[in-house]
Amino acid sequence: MIAHLSFGVFVNLLPTPHSSAAHLTQRRILWDEALSSGFPHLGKDGRDGLRLGTQATRLHALRNRVAHAEPLLDVRSDRRLRDVGRLLASMDPRFAGWVTGGSRVWDVLKQRPG
Template sequence: MEAWLSSPRFSVYLAATGADRDRALALYEWNARLSAALMHDLAHVEVGLRNAYDGALSARWPGPPHWTLAANAVFAPVYRTRGRRRVDVNEKPRDSLRQAIANAGGTGAPSGKIVAELMFGFWRYLSSAAHEKTLWVPALHRVFPPGTDRALHVDGPVGRLHALRNRVAHHEPLLTTDVAGRLADMLGLAARLDARLGQYLQATSTVANLLTSRP
């Protein structure tokens, strides 16, 4: 098992099971199943979020061209002072768009393909405080029901889910992760995006059941 998983990785599960090797392997298998279940749920939330944001940005910048090809207008330079440096907070989104366009096959690619090439990290930061005046107020707040608080109901949960997704994608242990809290984040965000999405995720998620079957 050490040769397969590596001694450092397996040692985490050994430590959690009092050096019981059979139980440690069972715990590793449980962690893998939990990760797969979380990725299932995260995929629904990520796709729902990006399509909702795409709709809001398309309404705000109807084009032509599509907003993904108008990065200099949608993500015009906005400077913030960080330490002793002035930083353009929109430089990274513009770079992400350029990379997505290249990955999609160039500027002639369908807009939906470009949107699909944008990683979760791109969408995650659109709700940050740095984009409140330029994106949230004029466009993205329209995705959510009245009374939605940007920081509390959107940016906080999306940030935590982004961190969880990175952990799951790298096959890391979830033994000390507040998975129940992250499930609540997903269900809450999904319901704000679309009540039917929230209901569907509630009905199809297996995460809660898996949490009760930890070895």
């Protein structure tokens, strides 16, 4: 069922440090009892769900900016690509290499004027 959710809905289920106290408690319970099993390669530290939620939130914000044709000049593309890699690697390390390995972001960033 979770796989059928949109990315935005999924992100709103994850624990984040910016959640209100009540929502954070609910999101942590959902993370501990259900969602964490979808990320078997993520550490078992209590902060891991928060870290993943933070990464997913940043990626969701970037996706929204792209979808609304907003300027992206101030986006740290290298960091967002790392977020993608870490999020995918937490599901299966092969996913990260498959997606980020074909990315041209690193090549473009090398050409950026200093």
